Amino acid sequence: MLSVAWRTLRARWAAFVGSFVALALGVALLTVMGQALAASLDAPARAPERFAAAPVVVGGQDTLRVATRTGERTKELARPRPVPAGTVAALRALGPVTEDRSFPVQAYGAPAAPDDLVGHPWSTARFAPYRLTAGRAPAAADEVATSGAWATVGTRLRTTDGPLRVVGTVETVDATGTTGTTETTETTETTGTAGTTGTTTRNGPSETVRELDFEHAVFYADAQAARLSPESTQLVVEADAAAVRAAVTDESVRILTGDARRLADADPGRDAEALTALNALFGTAGGVTAFVSVFVVASTFAFAVDRRRREFGLLRTAGATPGQIRRTVLAEALLVGTLASATGCVLGTYGAPRLAELVVDGGLAPEWYAIGGSSAAVWPYHLAFWTGLLVALCGALAASWRAGRTAPAQALREASVDGRALTRGRRACGAALLLAAVATLAYTLVTDPGELLHRKSYISRPMLLITAVALLSPLTVRPLAPRLPGAVGLLARAGAVVGVRRTAAVAAPVLVTVALAGSLLGATATIGAARAAEVRQQTAADFVVTPRDGTTLRTGVLDRLRQVPGTVVSAGSATTVFTLEDGVALVKSEARAADPALLAATVRLPVTAGRLTDLDDGSIVVTEEWARHGVGQRVRVWLADGTPKTLRIAAVLSIGTGDNGAYVTPANAGGGGVDRADVRVRAGADPTAVAARLRTVDGVRVMDKAQWVRAAHPQTNRTTRLGMLLVLGIALLYTGISLANTLAMAAAERRPDLTALRLAGATPGQILRLAATEALIAVAVGALLALLVTAVNLTGLSTALHLLSAPTSITLPWQALAWTTAACALLATLTALTSTTPALRSPRP
Known part of the structure; x- marks a missing residue:
């Protein structure tokens, strides 16, 4: 069978191009998303930043530990506790103890002042280590030293705590210090009551100046920093680590040495948090990719096999058994699937780094994020390859089973006109999935309506309903196909209704794209509108004041x-x-x-x-x-x-x-x-x-009630928009692929129809309008089904809000629905015209 299948592929390669392209691109997308997920699992290990030169950092309790009958449960505290006074007294007996404080600073009057200024006591500057590059250390309450180039000595600042004057600027240096024997100037600190008050210079080993991006520091005199931030939750002990551990008896106190000192930096988990957000984004995009690609590939293979009924009828007439036909089709799918899946894995290898550049440039990922290279994971390739091959085989199996069961005469009779719109298997699967979608929605509304408001829920639930409606879509072609005026409109509707499987195959990807856009964007808009209405109902204040x-x-x-x-x-x-x-x-x-x-x-x-x-x-x-x-x-x-x-x-x-x-x-x-x-x-x-x-x-922002309600309405920021475009862009890309494949495969079998029309006197322009109109009818059917799916999903969401005693409404994203439908219509029209034009180049028959 493999040899017969291989000869068939070589002789009729054009008939398999659509299936090959759809599968190769689907596997490529799965490979790219798998690599992106693999790269977002582990954050790089960062070295200590603020305390790179500190011997030992001691912090208060930052984790809640609760004993239960099944073991200890832990949660990170929202506000760590300060180090107990008894522990601090014991540590002071070992060596100098420097209390650390961090607090936000809002500066006015300095145009270049960053928005994320953070204040510290000057005594902690040497642990980064920071070195003075100009001026001196702060001594008075209104004096500060700053890092970065946004301020210079003498700059006047106005803050919520009063006016300040910059008396010094600092930069960080490499804590290791020795990078060569070049004669340089080394800064030596002379400590007074307020820290470093002057500098001397001498020849010594070179120090590497480095600009750090983890903070924009403003250093105050220690007494002023203590007044602005009375509570200290961590401190630096200049003593032997073993002695510190022996002196600390409180098990809740953290003792940080070596690389663990990075846990004392501000937001030490920012890399992990960034990867968590990336993981959620790529998990969502990967799920949509898997759903859309599997859906399109399976339908493309099934449609390709279904279009070969005349060929199968001839083989049956020549004596081929049903088993031989099934094995031939599966062997063809095996060969095409293997070649296409391997090609998709290669394409995914080149596409993954481009995706990494896209998300980094768009601000979705940190600068260090990268995909592929020598550290590329292997499992995404296995997952994508075997998924593609399995989908190809399953898509061909369903259609080959029907082809094998068809009698020779029946196959020849059905070669030109679609007979029964749905097979029993497809009808049963569609009905089962539709029942499951409705039943799970009703069960969730009864047991836990709040679950429907979660992102994972309103992204994944529509997929079940979309699949069910797509399977049953041939039943809806006749009632949903619009009646159009004129001879072209009449023929286009007749062609869409007669070729019901072809129309449903074109409508299916439109249904996927438009329904995903409507359900996803409609869910976020509906929840956002409900939250804004909730804030409006609950706000009785005339003004709301928040820190700037x-x-x-x-x-x-x-x-x-x-x-x-x-x-x-x-x-x-x-x-x-x-x-x-x-x-x-x-x-x-x-x-x-x-x-x-x-x-x-x-x-x-x-x-x-x-x-x-x-x-x-x-x-x-x-x-x-x-x-x-x-x-x-x-x-x-x-x-x-x-x-x-x-x-x-x-x-x-x-x-x-x-x-x-x-x-x-x-x-x-x-x-x-x-x-x-x-x-x-x-x-x-x-x-x-x-x-x-x-x-x-x-230092405050004053908003009236209307402004507060508008500010409380969830805003779609640039990052969210890019993530949404990534998800919907994948669906739209695959819609174009599926439309092009389906219409191109259908064009070959319609040549006899076009020949008959030309014999009847139809002009090339009329035939092109007929092809475009018929494609638009299929798009309209898909869009109407998508609107129905979106309405059902948003109705369930609105019902959940009502059960939760929240303001209820349904917000349909009409603009997104219109744009995605227009994009599908444009793709379908262009593909229909492109695939029909070659048939008109020959002389009139």
Whole structure:
């Protein structure tokens, strides 16, 4: 059979080009996505940055550990604890101890000032190590030294903590120090009460100056840094590491040496977080790629085999058995699948580095991210190759089984006109998948409607419904095909209805692309609109004041806000609480801390049980999502700093869109600073005058209710848009491939029809219009089915929002639906015209 299949491929290679191209590109996409996923699994190991020259770094407790009957459960604390005073005293007996502090700095009046300035005490500068390049170290409260080239000695800064003057600039040097014997100038520190107060120079080994990108530092005098940031959660001990470990008896205290010192840097997990985001992006794109490519490849192979019914009928008439026909078709699929899958793996090898460049240039990945090379993983090639080959065989198997069962006379009779629209197997599979899609949606709505709001859910669920509708699509061609005026319109509709399998094959990729775009973008728009409406309903304040630097409000700033006459100011802080559900699961929940009396005046919370005014230092307000949410019940919680408490449930809130969190009093905030102040204008006060007074406070952003609601509406940033374009671009690319393949394969068998039309007097222009119109009818059928799938998916999402007591609406992304449909129509029209034109070049028959 392999020899017969090979001769068939050599003799009729043009008939297999479409299947080969579809499979090769599908395997290439799978290879690229697999390589991208493999490259996003492990983050590179970074060396210590701020503490590269520090002997030992000691940090307070940063992990919550809770013992359960199935073992210890851990969670990272939102706010690490400071090192215990007893431990600090024991460490001071070993050697000098330098307390580290980090706090945001918002500078005004310096056009080149970065937005991410971070303040430190000057005494910690030598541990990076930083060296003065100009000026001197800060000594007074209004003096600072800065890193980078954005400021020079003498620059005046205005901050929320008062005016500052830059008295020195610093750069970092390689902690190893020795890179050669070149005579250079080495800076030697002379330490005074405020750190380095001068420099001397001498000849010595070279130091390599290096610009670090991990922070833009502003160094204060130690006393001023302690005033601005009273709490220190880590410190540097200049002593032997073994002695430090012997002196520390508290098991919750971290002792960091060697490469572990990087854990004391700001955001040490940023590389892992970046890879987590990449992994989610490529996981989504890979899932869409796998779904679309498998769908298209299987349908392309099935359509290619189905179009050969005349050939199979002749073979049956000549005495071929059903088994021989099936084995021949499978052998052909095996050869094409092997060659195409191998080609796809080679194409994927060249395409993966291009994808890495694309995501890095688009800001989706860090600069160090790369795909392929000597470290390329092997498993993506195996996965893509065997998936492609298996899909090719399965796609050919379904059609070959039907071809083998067909009697010779029946095969010849059905060679030109499609008979039954659906086989029993396809009808059964489509009905089963449709029932499964509806049943799983209904089950989720009854048991856990909040699951439908998760990204993985509203991306994966439409695929099941899309597949079911695509399998049953031949049944919808006749009722959905539009009736068009004129002879060309009449013939085009008749051709679409008679060639129902061809029409369904063209409509299927359109259905996939448009339905994915509508369901994906419609879900995010619907959830975003619900969240904005929820914020609008819950906001009773006239103004919302937030820090301009996105951190927390200083005590002085909050006092100035409260001094504005005619206002009620409710200060709130973001925090977290941890609970142990079912005795085994340690769950982290977002929460807010606020004064209950002031909270009721500025926020309208969706209370379903209890009273908000009953909230006090011994109670908590929870949502219905909590395992225990009965009013009066007591729950064991751990605060943001790990402090354990048992609190009484004072009130219960509805789940909503998921943004409704727990509420506690400031006493249970776990040390969190105020990040928002809701301001209510008292009766008789002038709102315009109040807004003007609020805006005179430095370092804050003042928004009225309408502005706050608009700001709360989820915005699609550049990164999200690029990720969405990547996912939908894959679907659109494969749609074009499938449309081109299907229409090109169908063009060859339509030559007798075109010949008959030309004999009847049709002009080449009329025939081209007929081909384009028939392709557009198939696109219209696919688009209407996609709109139906999108409506069903968004209706389920809207029902889930209603069950969660959230504002409900359905937001259809009409612009995206129109653009994707127009793109599919353009591709179908161009392909239909291109594949029909060669048949018109011969003289009139």
